[in-house]
Amino acid sequence: MxxxxxxxxxxxxxxxxxxxxxxxxxxxxxxNVLAExxxxxxxxxxxxxxxxxxxxxxxQVVTEGAITLGAxxxxxxxxxxxxxxxxxxxxxxxxxxxxxxxVNFKMAGLPKEDFPALPEGKPSRGIEIPGEVLRDLIAxxxxxxxxxxxxxxxxxxxxxxxxxxxxxxxxxxxxxxYAHRKAALKLTEPVRxxxxxxxxxxxxxxxxxxxxxxxxxxxxxLVFVVGGRTLASKMIEGQFPAFEKVIALSGDKxxxxxxxxxxxxxxxxxxxxxxxxxxxxxxxxxxxxxxAASSPDLGEARESLSADxxxxxxxxxxxxxxxxxFLGVAGTDAVSLELxxxxxxxxxRPQGDAATDYRYVVMPMRL
Numbered sequence: 307m308x309x310x311x312x313x314x315x316x317x318x319x320x321x322x323x324x325x326x327x328x329x330x331x332x333x334x335x336x337x338n339v340l341a342e343x344x345x346x347x348x349x350x351x352x353x354x355x356x357x358x359x360x361x362x363x364x365x366q367v368v369t370e371g372a373i374t375l376g377a378x379x380x381x382x383x384x385x386x387x388x389x390x391x392x393x394x395x396x397x398x399x400x401x402x403x404x405x406x407x408x409v410n411f412k413m414a415g416l417p418k419e420d421f422p423a424l425p426e427g428k429p430s431r432g433i434e435i436p437g438e439v440l441r442d443l444i445a446x447x448x449x450x451x452x453x454x455x456x457x458x459x460x461x462x463x464x465x466x467x468x469x470x471x472x473x474x475x476x477x478x479x480x481x482x483x484y485a486h487r488k489a490a491l492k493l494t495e496p497v498r499x500x501x502x503x504x505x506x507x508x509x510x511x512x513x514x515x516x517x518x519x520x521x522x523x524x525x526x527x528l529v530f531v532v533g534g535r536t537l538a539s540k541m542i543e544g545q546f547p548a549f550e551k552v553i554a555l556s557g558d559k560x561x562x563x564x565x566x567x568x569x570x571x572x573x574x575x576x577x578x579x580x581x582x583x584x585x586x587x588x589x590x591x592x593x594x595x596x597x598a599a600s601s602p603d604l605g606e607a608r609e610s611l612s613a614d615x616x617x618x619x620x621x622x623x624x625x626x627x628x629x630x631x632f633l634g635v636a637g638t639d640a641v642s643l644e645l646x647x648x649x650x651x652x653x654x655r656p657q658g659d660a661a662t663d664y665r666y667v668v669m670p671m672r673l
Contacts, residue, residue: 307371315363323352338374372418427529432522443474452478459544505539557646576626623671
């Protein structure tokens with residue numbers, strides 16, 4: 307195998323696979339990328355056996371062939387090269403020579419035969435989802451995915467597709483984030499699939515510069531094609547919690563607040579919250595919302611915000627970081643807060659967002 311490729315193109319494609327490759331892996335081949343040269347193109351693939359990514363760029367193919375090389379080190383070498391054309395040539399015994407102007411590297415690789423077979427989508431099949439829709443859904447829900455591997459059925463986001471549009475739901479058991487966007491999707495029957503956390507983050511990266519994604523289910527794999535790049539992920543087998551009832555509940559105490567003022571106040575007050583619980587107390591009463599936090603070791607902080615509210619008073623505690631996560635992606639100047647009592651969930655929604663039905667449910671904390 308021998309190819310000539312532009313440095314910028316090589317760096318861009320190698321950067322995309324860095325999140326796929328595991329840094330510490332007991333299987334050496336999984337630390338490598340598969341580089342294949344054929345039909346005027348350099349194809350690059352990486353996998354951790356759960357999530358895989360195929361991407362590529364135009365190249366002058368002198369000789370077709372393939373090799374696997376260390377993903378991290380190859381990326382570092384490519385970034386260090388001068389802004390010029392790069393020649394990659396496979397040598398005997400799975401070595402590779404990398405040349406760029408007066409710079410020369412020689413890297414040890416592994417045979418392409420050792421690289422696992424990757425799932426592929428079926429041609430001319432799949433559901434096209436507008437990139438802006440999928441980007442929005444991921445941004446508003448992915449932060450609520452649990453980080454606990456033991457609760458595997460929560461270690462991803464639920465994607466729901468039907469003829470009316472697309473929805474995504476994520477929860478860690480303490481909060482739930484739901485977003486729905488209207489879109490004209492061409493499908494024969496509704497789709498409900500659990501996408502793993504890692505795949506969600508990689509799809510978001512691919513969508514940064516693309517206008518659409520095509521989704522299909524191939525046996526137990528989910529396949530997304532974004533701008534000529536193919537991401538495949540094992541589907542999470544498990545029952546996602548029944549979220550419909552959760553997002554339907556609402557409190558009788560409703561107040562609208564300026565998003566940025568509320569976020570700033572929470573950041574300030576939470577400076578003296580307990581580092582372990584990150585708890586902040588909200589007291590809603592006629593004409594105002596009081597925020598307070600305290601810690602035996604640090605002290606206490608209080609702030610009061612004016613509010614257009616004349617109902618009954620209620621006091622409730624929330625994890626301040628959970629509230630800031632929502633306020634950071636709400637995307638509107640104002641948000642609404644719906645409360646029932648100190649032991650019931652709080653419902654947060656952006657105000658004035660006609661495009662997205664976004665609901666964020668947070669369970670209260672004992673204070």
